[in-house]
Amino acid sequence: MADGSQPDYDSKSEDGDNKVKVICLGDSAVGKSKLVERFLMDGYQPQQLSTFALTLFRYKTKVSNENIAVDFWDTAGQERFSSMHPSYYHQAHACILVFDTTRKITYKNLPNWFKELRQYRPEIPCLCAGNKIDVDYSITKKAFGFPKKHNMPFYFVSASDGTNVVKCFRDAIKAAVAYKNNSTDFMDEIMRELENFDLETEGEDKSDEKSDSGLDSAGDSQGKDDQATGTSTS
Ligand SMILES: Nc1nc2c(ncn2[C@@H]2O[C@H](COP(=O)(O)OP(=O)(O)O)[C@@H](O)[C@H]2O)c(=O)[nH]1
Numbered sequence: 001m002a003d004g005s006q007p008d009y010d011s012k013s014e015d016g017d018n019k020v021k022v023i024c025l026g027d028s029a030v031g032k033s034k035l036v037e038r039f040l041m042d043g044y045q046p047q048q049l050s051t052f053a054l055t056l057f058r059y060k061t062k063v064s065n066e067n068i069a070v071d072f073w074d075t076a077g078q079e080r081f082s083s084m085h086p087s088y089y090h091q092a093h094a095c096i097l098v099f100d101t102t103r104k105i106t107y108k109n110l111p112n113w114f115k116e117l118r119q120y121r122p123e124i125p126c127l128c129a130g131n132k133i134d135v136d137y138s139i140t141k142k143a144f145g146f147p148k149k150h151n152m153p154f155y156f157v158s159a160s161d162g163t164n165v166v167k168c169f170r171d172a173i174k175a176a177v178a179y180k181n182n183s184t185d186f187m188d189e190i191m192r193e194l195e196n197f198d199l200e201t202e203g204e205d206k207s208d209e210k211s212d213s214g215l216d217s218a219g220d221s222q223g224k225d226d227q228a229t230g231t232s233t234s
């Protein structure tokens with residue numbers, strides 16, 4: 001580490017904890033860094049990986065009684081170039097795909113990020129977060145087709161006021177640990193939990209007939225490759 005090289009996530013941490021790596025992906029300025037900061041608040045020790053201009057934040061926790069050291073990786077803005085250095089994906093155990101609910105383009109770009117993720121990490125659990133809902137809470141009445149289509153847990157979040165941030169990151173950690181420990185049904189479990197989970201806002205009418213948000217159309221209609229990941233029955 002001191003030389004700026006990457007930690008090895010196959011081995012245990014210095015104090016014997018199981019180690020997982022969680023990455024955030026999405027366009028520039030969607031709030032990836034702020035979300036990590038919000039989740040960690042004061043309990044983090046950022047470490048600089050000079051070689052790759054990346055920062056990682058180590059967070060110690062427990063999942064089902066196992067001590068876990070989680071490294072959240074953050075970029076130094078490389079996402080501006082619409083793709084990440086392969087080292088960012090290397091050995092990652094879970095990914096949070098983030099978009100900005102106030103900027104459609106960041107939602108439309110999700111399939112591109114997802115595609116790149118799958119090139120490097122075909123199997124890892126992926127969660128989706130629509131950030132900045134504090135700007136306009138009515139956005140949470142809209143439906144977003146992309147996460148549903150890929151069977152990803154979806155969270156409306158706000159790094160500014162903290163809505164759902166802990167929930168989303170805890171689920172990402174659980175998914176990462178389950179993936180590393182070769183457990184199979186963790187996503188089902190998270191999805192089931194989410195079905196009984198409501199955003200704590202002044203939700204008056206919860207009709208089932210949410211129409212898909214107009215945000216969705218462009219990105220999805222041309223996403224032919226989306227189907228590849230959809231079903232695999234054999
Ligand atoms: N209103 C609002 N602004 C946010 C929120 N999260 C991030 N921002 C702002 O969005 C900008 C980009 O955030 P940053 O975390 O640097 O984005 P990143 O490039 O994805 O890491 C900053 O000016 C943040 O203050 C949020 O939940 N609500």
Ligand SMILES: [Mg+2]
Binds near residue numbers: 034
């Ligand atoms: Mg950032």
